[in-house]
Amino acid sequence: MSRVEHASRSSRVGVALAGFGLAALAMAPLWADRATLRLLAEMFTYVALASLWNLLAGYAGLVSVGQQAFVGLGGYLLFALGIQFGVPPLAAVLVAGPVAALVSIPVALLIFRLRGAYFAIGTWVMAEVFRLMASQIAALGGGSGISLPASLVLAMAPTRQWRELEIYWLALALAVAVLVAIFVLLRSRHGLALTAVRDNELAAQSSGIDVRRLKFAVYVLTAFGTAMIGALIFLMKLRISPDTAFSVNDWTAFVIFIVVIGGIGRIEGPIIGTIVFFLLRQTLADLGSLYLMMMGTVAIAVMLAAPKGIWGLIVERLGWQMLPLQRRLVLEPSGKARAR
């Protein structure tokens, strides 16, 4: 019997480190102040958004510049469900996922007719359509936006401190859920197909992989995750408007920056990218709009020096994998093949 092994020494270290880091983050309320917790929660949302975009663009080859459509949809669902039906915010965050997945199906049917750059433009146009529709809903503040009613916010927890902790842990839980879901997906049979599509679409198709169906499924799944994160983001902000909800800058440009810097087509990339992005933002934010230009310069420098991003460079040079995704064939002494 062939035996296949997934783990390598670096991935065992990686998993141990990830477990340690996760424990430290879960206990962050013990060692971090309010501002740090808020910053960490924001980082978690970016790790999740970037991981989802990485799945979409890095693996499935669907370069969308319109994922803000689903961030905004999730955000508006939170407000609509709360204001119209009194749905508690935490429940609304969970409902946003399946609703967005349903909405994404007709959207996909439409934009999947487009290829390459036209697909990218199509996703952006869809997001603009979503933004215009949101600005027409008078009950949700129209073009100027609306705040989450205090009654809903106050009902979340007995004290403000508890509410903030609740949101912090929710952000951590959602980010971890997104990462674990992507990991499980990539480890599965579908992940094998998705990795093949990432590397060579032509060969994937002629090896029997239904590339179109796979892309469709990835698009719907990403919409699911992105909208949940969107709802969470606007639960943290407590206020929503069409311009903030469907911001191409905040929910797509920064996300692409993170993925490209960290390493596209690698599950570890978005985590590294988010850390770099926030380090830059925290140190350069005082420079005002100059900071965006600095970010651009960094992006170009990384793309020139390491086209596969920071993690891609590490993999190339050191052969590390943080997570046990590879399938290694183990040869038995008898000469009989086993795969681990």
Next chain:
Amino acid sequence: MAPLLALDNISKRFGAVVVADGISLALNAGEALGIIGPNGAGKTTLFAIAAGALAPDAGRVLFAGEDITGLSPDRRCRKGLARAFQIPQPFVGMTVFENVVVAAAFGAGEPEAAVYDRAADLLDRCGLADKANRSAGGLTLLDRKRLELARALATKPRVLLLDEVAGGLTEHECHALVELIKDVRASGVSIVWIEHIVHALLASIDRLLVLHGGRFIAAGEPREVIRSSQVAEIYMGIAADG
């Protein structure tokens, strides 16, 4: 009985260049066909049309009597039509073993864990056993060609399209390849093989076709075709031009 694979009056042009001008071809079950022709004759294009990567301007592709002209490449692969590309197309970010596992699992429609043995065995037969856990992106051209063959075989094909898999092999390697292809044939796979290495072809095929100017200009018993004056003329012509 209907041929296993048939091209029926296929035409294809790129701009003003006509690469296929009403080409028909029939591959019977158990048969091995060879195709030769000068560079740019349209041999690879014909494979692309058969495998579904390219749509013909006119004509039909039939598999076991069924019209598959509109089917996607993955559907054709799962029906049993496998293609080894002239320019190898490895999954560069995966290991050699994973490359073959992908084709074995999806091309043959089997659960992943059920194909490990077969994948390992194929790597062995294609001379890649010791490189199973290497990244496919780091392989030499020769090993990429071997991987191309292993991956095509992993899909459990009924028809195997081989596009210049022998180029660049040493005499010894070429002999091993011919043995492997005979083996594959003996297991019931029908083959169409495009190849410039004529002696490798002659050792393995039943029928030889010569593609030139968008049509088959000669077809028949391989040795006779090679000797025929028309073929000699084309190749001589090329030799004389060069």
